[in-house]
Amino acid sequence: MKEIKVELADRSYPVLVGSGCLGRIEKYFPESARRVAIVTQEQIGIEIPFSKDFKVFEIGKGETAKSIETVIKLCREWVDWGLTRSDIVIGLGGGMVTDVAAFAASIYHRGLNVINVPTTLLGMVDAAIGGKTGVNLPEGKNLIGTFWQPKAVICDIDTLRTLPEREWKCGYGEVAKYHFLGADDMRESGLIDTVVECIKVKTSIVAEDERETGNRAILNYGHTLAHALELENKFTLAHGEAVAVGIRYAAQVAFYLGRIGEDRVAYHEEILNHYGLQMKLGKRVDIDRIISLFSKDKKSMDGITFVLDGDLGVEPVLVQDVNILMKAMEVVQ
Ligand SMILES: NC(=O)c1ccc[n+]([C@@H]2O[C@H](COP(=O)([O-])OP(=O)(O)OC[C@H]3O[C@@H](n4cnc5c(N)ncnc54)[C@H](O)[C@@H]3O)[C@@H](O)[C@H]2O)c1
Numbered sequence: 001m002k003e004i005k006v007e008l009a010d011r012s013y014p015v016l017v018g019s020g021c022l023g024r025i026e027k028y029f030p031e032s033a034r035r036v037a038i039v040t041q042e043q044i045g046i047e048i049p050f051s052k053d054f055k056v057f058e059i060g061k062g063e064t065a066k067s068i069e070t071v072i073k074l075c076r077e078w079v080d081w082g083l084t085r086s087d088i089v090i091g092l093g094g095g096m097v098t099d100v101a102a103f104a105a106s107i108y109h110r111g112l113n114v115i116n117v118p119t120t121l122l123g124m125v126d127a128a129i130g131g132k133t134g135v136n137l138p139e140g141k142n143l144i145g146t147f148w149q150p151k152a153v154i155c156d157i158d159t160l161r162t163l164p165e166r167e168w169k170c171g172y173g174e175v176a177k178y179h180f181l182g183a184d185d186m187r188e189s190g191l192i193d194t195v196v197e198c199i200k201v202k203t204s205i206v207a208e209d210e211r212e213t214g215n216r217a218i219l220n221y222g223h224t225l226a227h228a229l230e231l232e233n234k235f236t237l238a239h240g241e242a243v244a245v246g247i248r249y250a251a252q253v254a255f256y257l258g259r260i261g262e263d264r265v266a267y268h269e270e271i272l273n274h275y276g277l278q279m280k281l282g283k284r285v286d287i288d289r290i291i292s293l294f295s296k297d298k299k300s301m302d303g304i305t306f307v308l309d310g311d312l313g314v315e316p317v318l319v320q321d322v323n324i325l326m327k328a329m330e331v332v333q
Pocket residue numbers: 041043044061062063066093094095096097099119120121122123126127128129130131132133141142159160161162163164167170239240
């Protein structure tokens with residue numbers, strides 16, 4: 001089992017990665033906790049045995065259930081059950097579950113301890129770590145949320161046994177992203193080492209910029225187009241699939257802006273191909289609509305901010321020439 005620490009002063013916490021590490025979860029419960037609220041989804045079907053009094057709260061599936069209504073329903077069920085401020089919440093599931101559970105925990109009684117137990121590859125390498133919580137609005141993804149660091153993150157590789165093929169691909173969409181954010185080349189690594197390497201990169205970025213006032217934005221590499229595509233496709237395109245297309249698109253935008261050369265674009269393709277990721281949507285999209293969705297993305301301040309590769313590595317860049325953004329869409333359709 002490997003342990004990586006997220007260094008955030010009094011909000012620091014461990015991330016465990018390994019086989020069977022879920023058995024250690026009680027070690028991270030605060031002494032005050034009498035009750036454990038486990039938030040999960042029916043299809044996940046993973047049981048965690050505790051000595052404490054616990055109850056399972058199931059939420060719906062998919063991005064449409066990642067809503068403020070789900071959060072309110074959860075909080076009301078917690079009140080009904082008598083969950084108090086000294087108790088603990090566990091988010092047991094993919095990124096959707098951990099985002100919702102931790103958001104609800106962060107506002108319930110003005111903040112309850114939460115432990116994230118990601119059960120998807122994407123959750124392990126990204127969503128469960130770093131303290132971003134939130135839900136969608138009809139107007140866009142993750143438009144309401146909080147920063148609320150968990151007490152621990154337990155990445156038990158055994159939970160991935162039942163993960164469908166498509167969800168593996170989604171996880172590898174985020175793994176591919178880390179290749180451009182300073183990770184070692186993971187193409188020859190085993191699963192645990194790959195997860196650990198991605199977590200190391202994420203935790204070091206989060207430790208430097210917890211609240212995304214600067215460099216943390218680079219974790220959104222490939223995400224501006226991804227969020228627009230997810231919304232435009234009414235979430236029939238999964239997050240990780242959209243991120244893979246978004247990474248290829250971001251490479252093209254960087255190329256048109258003269259930030260990277262053809263060889264670097266080819267390297268993007270090589271990495272995405274290695275993980276068997278689709279770089280094209282396979283259909284035409286309404287480009288004007290996609291561009292208008294970019295400007296609704298919460299990362300846009302003045303103009304459209306894109307996270308782009310370049311000589312100094314990946315960094316946020318304000319793109320004002322909308323024509324470049326439109327032209328680059330051609331390579332991913
Ligand atoms: N907070 C962050 O920093 C952050 C970062 C990246 C992504 N996210 C969010 O994460 C979400 C995507 O996460 P995801 O890809 O894990 O999707 P998800 O949580 O929707 O899970 C995908 C599907 O896999 C199922 N599933 C989960 N674990 C399983 C298992 N072990 N066996 C079988 N089925 C299982 C789920 O029930 C679901 O149907 C998005 O909402 C995205 O916005 C958040």
